[in-house]
Amino acid sequence: MEETTINRIEELKDIANEVRFRIVDMVYRAQSGHCGGSLSAADIVTALYFEIMKINPAAPDWPDRDRFILSKGHACPVQYAALSLKGYFPLDELGTFRKLHSRLQGHPVAGKLPGIEVTTGSLGIGFCEGIGLGLDAKLRKQDWRVWIVLGDGELNEGAVWEAAQAGSKFHLDNVTAIVDRNRLQNDGFCDDVMPIEPVVEKFRVFGWETYEIDGHNMSEIVRTLHVARQVKGKPTCIVARTVKGKGVSFMENVRDWHGKAPNSEQYEQAVRELRGGRT
Amino acid sequence: MNLPRAFNPTRRAFSEQMASRGAESDFAVFESDIGYSTYSYLFGDRFPERYFNFGIAEVSTMAAAAGMASNGRTVFVAGYGVFLTMRALEVVRSFVCYPHLNVKILSSHGGVTAAIDGVTHQATEDIAFMTTLPEMKVLCPCDTASAKAAFDLALKTPGPVFVRLMRDPLFELYPEGTSFALGGSKVVREGSDITIAAYGDMVFEAIDAADRLAARGIRAEVLDLYSIKPVDWAGITASISKTHTLLVVENHQARNGLGTYIGDALLQTGASVRYDHVGLEDRFAESGDYRGVIETYGLCATNIEAHAKKLLATNQGR
Numbered sequence: 001m002e003e004t005t006i007n008r009i010e011e012l013k014d015i016a017n018e019v020r021f022r023i024v025d026m027v028y029r030a031q032s033g034h035c036g037g038s039l040s041a042a043d044i045v046t047a048l049y050f051e052i053m054k055i056n057p058a059a060p061d062w063p064d065r066d067r068f069i070l071s072k073g074h075a076c077p078v079q080y081a082a083l084s085l086k087g088y089f090p091l092d093e094l095g096t097f098r099k100l101h102s103r104l105q106g107h108p109v110a111g112k113l114p115g116i117e118v119t120t121g122s123l124g125i126g127f128c129e130g131i132g133l134g135l136d137a138k139l140r141k142q143d144w145r146v147w148i149v150l151g152d153g154e155l156n157e158g159a160v161w162e163a164a165q166a167g168s169k170f171h172l173d174n175v176t177a178i179v180d181r182n183r184l185q186n187d188g189f190c191d192d193v194m195p196i197e198p199v200v201e202k203f204r205v206f207g208w209e210t211y212e213i214d215g216h217n218m219s220e221i222v223r224t225l226h227v228a229r230q231v232k233g234k235p236t237c238i239v240a241r242t243v244k245g246k247g248v249s250f251m252e253n254v255r256d257w258h259g260k261a262p263n264s265e266q267y268e269q270a271v272r273e274l275r276g277g278r279t
Numbered sequence: 280m281n282l283p284r285a286f287n288p289t290r291r292a293f294s295e296q297m298a299s300r301g302a303e304s305d306f307a308v309f310e311s312d313i314g315y316s317t318y319s320y321l322f323g324d325r326f327p328e329r330y331f332n333f334g335i336a337e338v339s340t341m342a343a344a345a346g347m348a349s350n351g352r353t354v355f356v357a358g359y360g361v362f363l364t365m366r367a368l369e370v371v372r373s374f375v376c377y378p379h380l381n382v383k384i385l386s387s388h389g390g391v392t393a394a395i396d397g398v399t400h401q402a403t404e405d406i407a408f409m410t411t412l413p414e415m416k417v418l419c420p421c422d423t424a425s426a427k428a429a430f431d432l433a434l435k436t437p438g439p440v441f442v443r444l445m446r447d448p449l450f451e452l453y454p455e456g457t458s459f460a461l462g463g464s465k466v467v468r469e470g471s472d473i474t475i476a477a478y479g480d481m482v483f484e485a486i487d488a489a490d491r492l493a494a495r496g497i498r499a500e501v502l503d504l505y506s507i508k509p510v511d512w513a514g515i516t517a518s519i520s521k522t523h524t525l526l527v528v529e530n531h532q533a534r535n536g537l538g539t540y541i542g543d544a545l546l547q548t549g550a551s552v553r554y555d556h557v558g559l560e561d562r563f564a565e566s567g568d569y570r571g572v573i574e575t576y577g578l579c580a581t582n583i584e585a586h587a588k589k590l591l592a593t594n595q596g597r
Contacts, residue, residue: 109377109378110349110378111378111379117349118345118346118349118374118378119373119374119377119378121373122369122370122373122374124338124342125342125345125370125373125374128338128339128342128343128345128346128370129342129343129345129346129349129374130346131339131343131346132342132343132344132345132346132347132348132349132354133346133347133349133350134346135307135331135343135346135347136307136346136347136350136352137350139307139328139329139352158338159336159338159339159342162333162334162336162338162339162340163336163339163342163343165334165336166333166334166336166339166343169334170331
């Protein structure tokens with residue numbers, strides 16, 4: 001099994017922090033977007049783009065690449081930040097997020113921006129698209145993988161469970177879903193809006209190999225993603241316990257930061273916390 | 280009407296063509312536990328490795344098709360029109376049409392042709408939804424030859440294509456091997472007094488109506504608008520330049536069907552033409568035998584004949 005060194009884990013933590021800064025900066029400049037669910041997924045998405053996935057930013061359509069799907073499409077600032085830092089497009093372009101004629105649409109759109117594999121944004125659908133992609137890899141007898149990041153509120157959608165059945169039926173061991181279990185959704189705590197526990201057990205009884213991890217512990221994330229690669233005969237689901245708004249103190253665990261842009265004072269405080277004030 | 284009875288419905292002819300083309304093209308077929316009704320199993324029997332049954336789950340079936348198509352493979356999704364175009368409508372819109380993917384929809388039980396099953400299984404608003412979606416092309420063959428051609432057109436036309444098919448076998452109109460084109464139409468009866476334009480099963484009712492009108496000295500031209508989007512404007516224009524009178528007939532809600540689209544376009548061009556359409560009059564049908572349902576709800580030759588006479592008696596558009 002592949003391993004990641006302790007030094008590399010420290011580098012990944014630094015990259016995740018830079019991804020977080022770019023998220024807040026992007027949403028601040030757009031004065032629109034979703035900070036909370038982008039920040040909670042930052043460590044997972046960083047681990048995937050900078051350590052786990054077989055990708056090449058210089059050849060975004062390379063047929064053997066791994067495919068990443070952000071099924072919780074509203075958290076696209078985290079994907080745009082990671083893609084840009086990885087070299088898929090210039091960092092300057094992050095300033096165009098949600099603006100007219102931008103390739104950085106309000107939710108990810110395939111075919112506009114290098115690195116976006118499928119259009120997402122309507123919750124539950126990206127996960128289903130990932131199942132179709134995983135099937136195609138099997139049909140082509142190719143060994144690339146599909147990595148899907150889902151929200152926990154998204155698990156309310158029935159289509160997720162339809163596709164979970166299909167992933168199991170078709171033995172898609174090339175598909176890994178990571179649930180960003182930040183416990184908050186648009187209207188409040190998941191437990192109040194629509195209780196979804198036991199999430200791990202649900203995926204297990206749907207036939208998926210399951211793991212539960214701390215979604216902000218980089219070495220645990222990376223280790224588990226390496227393990228997920230090795231599973232044979234069934235898809236894997238990693239339920240990552242996270243904190244919505246992670247890294248910006250006043251955004252953490254606050255419902256209001258699901259889809260709100262910071263004002264200038266809030267922005268400056270966030271930058272102090274994430275980068276010691278350096279923009 | 281002097282046409283041979285069809286042995287198979289268009290849903291079967293389309294699926295037979297799908298199975299016969301499976302060896303020369305690497306498309307996949309997705310379906311939602313309805314394969315013996317759509318006859319998509321004919322493909323599945325020959326190409327099991329490319330045939331996927333997602334269970335009774337139209338939304339995820341369509342979305343998984345989008346996922347597979349995003350990787351460059353053409354996917355046919357087979358099912359009943361009412362479920363594919365309504366339950367899965369948002370997926371078709373945002374994840375098939377918006378990204379312009381090669382997802383082709385085999386939509387069985389179009390219109391009230393699922394008559395016996397009742398309203399829950401009758402797709403009588405599908406054309407409104409599908410023609411409204413940017414990027415979507417819409418076809419509706421009426422017999423075996425045109426259904427087989429519709430498969431070939433769907434396969435070779437880039438992007439999403441919706442093909443409306445019928446539950447019951449009706450008549451055979453075209454010789455095997457007749458050519459059909461996206462954006463084409465066929466003049467199936469020539470006439471100079473009125474143009475009756477129809478698609479799918481209503482082509483046969485229109486022909487029957489033309490026979491009835493002929494007995495009263497009215498020469499009706501019948502157009503088969505098998506390509507609903509894009510529609511054959513040149514063909515329509517050529518016909519109405521002779522007849523100055525157009526009656527569109529469809530097994531669909533009259534509101535927001537092909538008739539509404541054509542009528543609106545005619546108003547915009549300021550064409551000097553008398554116009555009317557026949558369809559479901561803002562109501563649901565019910566269970567019953569096919570003939571009984573279409574006659575009860577006015578989707579039949581006698582009602583077309585009545586509309587034609589009334590239209591010819593007006594000075595509208597002149």
